[in-house]
Amino acid sequence: MLNVDKLSTDIVTAAGVVHAVDRVSLSLERGEMLGLVGESGCGKTMLAMSIAGLLPASGSVVSGSIVLNDRDLTRLPYDEAKRLRAQNIGVIFQNPTSALNPRMSVGSQIVEALNPEDRTSAAGADRKCVELLGMVGVPRPWDRLSDYPHELSGGLAQRVLIAIALARNPELLIADEPTTALDVTIQAQILDVIDRLRSELGLGVLLVSHDMALVAERADRVAVMYAGRVAETGEVGEVFRNPLHRYTAGLLDAAPSVWSTGHGRTRLLAIDGTPPDLSAPPPGCRFAPRCKFSESRCSTEPEVVRLDNGHTYACWKPAGELLEATSAEMAPDVAPDHGAPPDGDRGQPLMSLSEVRKEFVISRRVLGIGTERRRQAVAGVSLDILEGESLGIVGESGCGKSTIARLLVGLERPTGGTVTLHGRKTAADGRGEQTAWRRTVQLVFQDPYLSLDPTMRVRDSIAEPLLYKGGRKRAVRDLVERLAAEVGLAEGVTRRRPNELSGGQRQRVGIARALALDPQILVADEAVSALDVSVQAVILNLLKDLQRNRGLTYVFISHDLGVVRYVCDRVAVMYLGKIVETGPTERIFSAPAHPYTAALLAAVPGNAKRATLEGEIPSAENPPSGCRFRTRCRLATEKCALEEPVMQNVEGDGGGAVACHFPLARTEGIPLG
């Protein structure tokens, strides 16, 4: 149905012409899903947008062809190509809320996308909208027509976007990171919808994603892109089981998996460096500068090799059968990791939360008019952070895990309960005390772009907290250089400004700044979720090294269960402002006791016992009575609505605690699906 042949797309920038897509060929049949993976800056999105005709004004297709149903979109007159695309291609974007017009109701936005013949009567158009919304699994579609985008959750907004994309019965659906902004449970729901539509309507789906596990699970075929080129394509199972291109192999090695055991013992195999500047790509194999296996012939362009099973790759020194050997070759890179200290070594609680509550006032009464609305972000959390451990906090967005991070570092004050550090209350102290305790708890931020002042050189950013601790200028300067070296920043980088740094470098700077005050506890709030998987591996390795060398205690907040499993010794699972389960990482991942934990794990791509958790997290304004999870739990009974479960110890190996009336026994497994 779709045939892309030697397609090249250029983007004109102030710095020169960027060859974002370079002679890419691929094809897609009806009912097939093709996954397009690679790091950011590899041209995945530009390729998708070239096909969809949504390139930015500075970009254009310069050569090659895009043949859709035997008609070449690049050769048709502009209007004709536009009409053809409108009829046959639907597009879904990454951020569903910003892709909808906030001033228009859901219904009118879908009507806008309908074919003219469907729009002849208002009633008919509405019926068609409802039909579309029903198709994408929006509950009570009639009620949704008059809703505005801000009334929708992320998951619902994405469903609406899919409905809009389907309005003209397209044959091809282009999904550009459709679930990256969504929680893992919602991601599974959305992908289920896309899967169902694919088989019911015979849609061809081009799924652009950075998530290898997701593509492995959902797609039929995969194309791995690197530096504007397709490095490797083939059947999903074949490519991921037997990757031939070194880049594919590297990406697969770099991602920490939820399903791999042996946590804490291994290091992730990171890919060093960043993708090349596409205005002047390196000659020959473009991956060669970052490839551990590159040799002299890699400076000439590798031929595309096609195997019998349709698996193609462009690499001089393919992995594959050599995989066993390569692991050995890589061995020198693998530093011996002593892992976490055994439980017996673990000391006293460094920091404790006791019945901590945090409420945010959403709207106040003005002159006695209106109702006061409050949102309970954290609703009574008790948690000990033990010396030397890595504690993971997981949960869907809106569960209050980021608020916990902000409470720990003092960016928010609790509205109830106490936060203690070394057994001393932190909140009620005077100013000086406040400063002293804050210094021992530091935060690593999520967004490496916004967490550094664009007007400051990075060494000044790192030095800043030291200067106000009363350090001497020269001593501070030396210390900053030492810190920079410790986090692996090359010499000279500290003199630059943030906009001259890559994402990974910026995150290193953020870590160096957090370490400057020599803290005991480092709180990492989604510290690697904005990074590409290759960079993420580098930062995770760095964090592990730092912990070993400095004896740091980590509080690791993440929605990525694979990362948490890799880094953490102990995990706390949060749902709607409460902790529902705690326990050692291995026990939580192998034998979850709370149905919510089990459901979270079940939603992760790649799970053999995959099952989708229905519904979405309720509003924190009016949480459900009793057990807060009961509205989505299949085991819920009347008791769950009446009585709030208390934390009780989990028996058996590992232990931990769970707040559930009907905890899952070890053998029970996952109660869904």
Added chain:
Amino acid sequence: MSTLFNKTFALRRRQKRNRYRSGVQGIVGLALMGMVIIPVIFAPLIAPYSPTALNLSNVLAGPMTGGHILGTDQLGRDLLSRVLYGGRVPLIVVTAAVLLASIVGVVLGMTAGYLGGWIDQAVSRFADIQLSIPSLLLALVMLAFAGSSLTTLILVIALGSWPAQFRIVRAQSISLRKMPFVEAAVVGCVPAHAILRRHFLPNVMPMVVVTATLSLSAGLLIVASLGFLGLGIRPDTPDWGAMIAIGQTQLGRSWLLAVAPGVALLLLLLGVQLVGDWLADRFSVQGLLARGG
């Protein structure tokens, strides 16, 4: 395919042209400003005559007569010298006033935006009240009571232009306060005054400069209006506004009397506006400007 190539090149040309035009805009603006400001500053060196020397035997001489390039006014004073000297009062007053207003606006705006709460409420309401009174009216009343002097003029103009700075800086500070790099400084125990100085000030500066150019042209107009209404510094000190007012009475006999200072003012204003627009483009703050202003 050739059409696509053409599209690429057309696009590149267009981008180049945009860059070129915005650059030209700035250069023209600066040239216009320089053309007026430099002669005004060096008036004592350039001016062929004293601006106050009377010569009643040669009143309202035409241009290029008797060594007077622009002729003389109704009291026989050299018009060119008077135009040159006449820019000094407005320039001094407006520069000092905008500087003062910017300092006040930035300090109050950053503090209010960062601290929030009742301080923010109090200062914001005060600025709102200030904005609701027309600057010219306020200036007229104040000058009528306090009498006209350089200091009062500066204060009056500054009073009219600080709310603009305040509101823009405050709006930016509120969004800066939530930026992770500011929170990182808070977590790093950096004191509030240092956060404002090190993180807020450099980040609001581009907006402050752009707003200042706008205040500059508004201030020049007010000073000229005050001069025109007879509330300028002193009747005998040359001042564009006052000169235009007097020239107006002589329009029938010598139109240059009103037009020469008017053109000088116009060129200066145009220059300031062009530079302001160019700066706004460069810092791409047009959107912010609309919101804050």
